[in-house]
Amino acid sequence: GAVVSQHPSRVICKSGTSVKIECRSLDFQATTMFWYRQFPKQSLMLMATSNEGSKATYEQGVEKDKFLINHASLTLSTLTVTSAHPEDSSFYICSARDRKSPLHFGNGTRLTVT
């Protein structure tokens, strides 16, 4: 079945640095990828929607200059957390679908900003 690979699974960075998270669809072409953030014991909150070859659409309250999303190919989307701060520490999860498939999720990236 459809598989979404997310890397890295865990990352620790210092405050002020930037971190890039990759999301790949392994056996299908993902016309759309979604990025979610999940705080401990909470639900998944949609951050942004990225369509291949176009700019991402960000949800209200999500800073597009802080969370840079690139979806340059049908199998890869990246999320870059720029100038990370401790409050950005969270579980970031990508998901991908093509026009026919249900949404499949990566295994998430645990970001800790010290």
Add this chain to the structure above:
Amino acid sequence: GENVEQHPSTLSVQEGDSAVIKCTYSDSASNYFPWYKQELGKGPQLIIDIRSNVGEKKDQRIAVTLNKTAKHFSLHITETQPEDSAVYFCAASRIGQAGTALIFGKGTTLSVSS
């Protein structure tokens, strides 16, 4: 926009009992309702989904029912096992529109004791 409510937030059952989790949605245009199981430190895994042209769907011990009129859908797990213990999320979206994201409920922590 869509709003999904999920109840209960926690559910404890004995092994072998049934578990039922209920969700309501607000957007009458939503036509796709998946359920995800999330284990600690991992991304959500799709366990079953239902589209609005179907009232019920079953897959072994798991079933989902949908009442479009009332905008309710429910997950039923029979003969629960300890390995069913996890957080379960319902979600809603409009499938067929590739750019439409899933909106999640707040999750239900299911604990199955042996």
